[in-house]
Amino acid sequence: MALSSRLGQKIMFLWWTLSPASLLAVGNLLQKIGLSQADRISHGQGLKKLVAKVLQSWHWWLGIALSAVATILYYGALAQFNMSLVQPMMALNPVLTALGGWLFLKEYLDKRTALAIIFTVMGIGFSSALQNEQAGYENPLNLGIFVALVLGLMAFLRFKVQTFELRKALIGGLGFGLSSVLIKSLSEYLKNPDIVVSALISNWAFMLKAFLYVLTYLLGFAYTQMGMTKGRALFIVPLSAALGMLIPSLAGIIAYNEPAGIAKVFALAMVTLGSLLFVRSEHVKT
Numbered sequence: 001m002a003l004s005s006r007l008g009q010k011i012m013f014l015w016w017t018l019s020p021a022s023l024l025a026v027g028n029l030l031q032k033i034g035l036s037q038a039d040r041i042s043h044g045q046g047l048k049k050l051v052a053k054v055l056q057s058w059h060w061w062l063g064i065a066l067s068a069v070a071t072i073l074y075y076g077a078l079a080q081f082n083m084s085l086v087q088p089m090m091a092l093n094p095v096l097t098a099l100g101g102w103l104f105l106k107e108y109l110d111k112r113t114a115l116a117i118i119f120t121v122m123g124i125g126f127s128s129a130l131q132n133e134q135a136g137y138e139n140p141l142n143l144g145i146f147v148a149l150v151l152g153l154m155a156f157l158r159f160k161v162q163t164f165e166l167r168k169a170l171i172g173g174l175g176f177g178l179s180s181v182l183i184k185s186l187s188e189y190l191k192n193p194d195i196v197v198s199a200l201i202s203n204w205a206f207m208l209k210a211f212l213y214v215l216t217y218l219l220g221f222a223y224t225q226m227g228m229t230k231g232r233a234l235f236i237v238p239l240s241a242a243l244g245m246l247i248p249s250l251a252g253i254i255a256y257n258e259p260a261g262i263a264k265v266f267a268l269a270m271v272t273l274g275s276l277l278f279v280r281s282e283h284v285k286t
Contacts, residue, residue, distance in 0.1 A: 013077075013081060013085075014089075016073060016076055016077035016080065016081070016086075017074075017077050017081075017086055017089035017090065018089060018092060019070070019073050020069075020070040020071070020073040020074040020077065020090070021070075021089060021090045021091070021092035021093045021096070022070075022092065022093075022096060023066050023067070023069055023070035023073070024066075024067055024070040024071075024074075024090075024093045025092070025093045025094075025095075025096030025097045025100060026063075026066055026096070026100070027062075027063040027064070027065075027066035027067035027070060028063065028067070028093070028097045028100075028237050029063070029097060029100040029101065029104060029105070030059045030060065030062050030063030030066065031059070031060050031063035031064065031067070031225070031228065032063075032101070032105065032228050033057075033059040033060075033063075033104075033105070034054060034057035034058075034059035034060025034061075034063060035054060035057075035060060035225065035228045035229045036105075036228075036229075037053075037057060037059070038050055038053035038054040038056075038057055038060070038229070039229045039230060041053050050229065074086075074090065074180075075183050075187070077089075078180060078183060078184045078187065078248075079184070079187040079190075079191070082135060082136050082252055082256070082258045082259075083136075083180070083181070083184055083248040083249060083251060083252035083256060083258065084136075084248075084249045084252035084253055084258045084260070084264060084268070085127055085252075085258075085264075086248075087180075087244075087245040087246075087248045087249045087252075087268075087271075088123050088124055088126075088127035088245065088249070088267050088268060088271040089124055089127055090241070090244070090245055091120045091123060091124060091241065091242075091245055091271040091274065091275055092120075092124060093237070093241050094120070094237050094238040094241040094242070094275055094278050095116075095117050095120050095121070095274075097237045097238070097241075098113055098116070098117070098237075098238065098278055099117075101232075107232060112277055113277070113278060115277055116238075116274045116275070116276075116277030116278045117274065118274070119270050119271070119273050119274030119277060120270070120271055120274030120275060121274075122270045122274075123266075123267045123268065123269070123270030123271030123272075123273075123274060124267075124271065126263055126264075126266055126267035126270065127264070127267040127268075127271070134259055135258075136252060136256035136257045136258030136259075137256065137257055138185060138188060138255065138256055138257075139255055139256070139257060140205075142254055142255040143181075143185060143251070143255035143256075146181070146250075146251050146254055146255045147178065147181065147182070147212065150174055150177070150178045150247060151178070151212075151216075153174060154171050154174050154175065154178075154219070157170050157171055157174070158171060164227070164230065164231065165227055165230075165231040165232070165235050165236060166239075167223075168223045168224065168226055168227030168231060168236060169223075169224070169227055169231070169235065169236045169239040169240045169243075170239065170240075170243065171219065171220075171223045172219075172220050172221075172222075172223035172224035172227060172236070172240040173220070173224075173239060173240030173241065173242065173243025173244045173247075174216075174220070174243055174244075174247060175216045175217065175218075175219035175220025175221075175223060176216075176217070176220035176221075176224075176240065176243075176244040177220075177243050177244040177245070177246065177247025177248055178212075178216040178220075178247055179213050179216040179217035179220060180244070180247070180248040181247065181248050181251040181255070182209050182212055182213035182216065183213055184248070184251075184256070185209050186206070186209055186210060186213060189203075189206055220240075220244070224236060224237075224240055227240075237278075238275050238276070238278030239275075239276070239278075241275055242272055242275030242276055242278075245271060245272070245275065246268070246272055249268050
């Protein structure tokens with residue numbers, strides 16, 4: 001019975017984590033196709049024309065829809081499992097995005113990318129084996145300090161990084177990563193079966209976290225979308241995904257007191273290294 005229960009938990013963990021990662025990859029590719037087509041058609045005609053063409057693209061809308069479904073599933077995984085376990089599994093997103101960029105968008109794929117896939121898959125394998133670890137718990141002070149530091153880093157990068165692709169990918173990744181940390185914290189309030197909506201609205205900590213979640217998610221979305229209008233999927237997606245994975249993983253250990261054994265550190269290192277190996281030197285300047 002115990003073995004059957006553990007197997008069931010393992011299957012649920014894999015479903016809740018690999019499903020959103022796969023959907024995000026497909027969504028990324030479709031958005032990239034739509035954005036690239038819109039940029040070619042509206043080249044030199046201004047931002048308003050570009051936005052109009054993007055909104056007319058069914059590729060972009062379908063990509064957005066798939067990404068929305070993936071995000072809901074991803075948030076469900078965050079609510080049930082430790083962040084430092086969920087995040088490495090999401091690294092399947094850049095793996096599939098890179099393969100899709102090579103197959104369908106004719107983007108370059110070489111031995112370095114193959115090595116990146118190997119490292120990432122190794123990290124995913126190690127992370128999936130750690131699924132039964134003890135659940136973490138939130139440390140409000142550490143969480144507040146962590147959020148403030150990441151927001152400060154985003155502001156610094158906005159004004160100090162000049163290259164187009166790099167700035168968009170870094171801020172986009174940090175925004176998505178921090179929004180995941182905040183939604184994890186918000187989900188703790190909603191787990192209470194006796195929760196009252198009016199009590200949440202009057203709770204300043206809840207409302208502040210909700211505001212920061214919306215802000216960081218919108219920043220992550222806006223910067224990655226802007227980056228993919230002129231940048232490459234093989235640069236924007238892997239780098240932003242690496243940060244989007246690393247930020248919640250660190251927050252899980254620092255702000256949620258999640259276990260940080262050697263196996264987990266190894267899994268995070270493999271996934272981070274693999275994600276970074278996908279990244280190519282930027283070529284689009286402001």
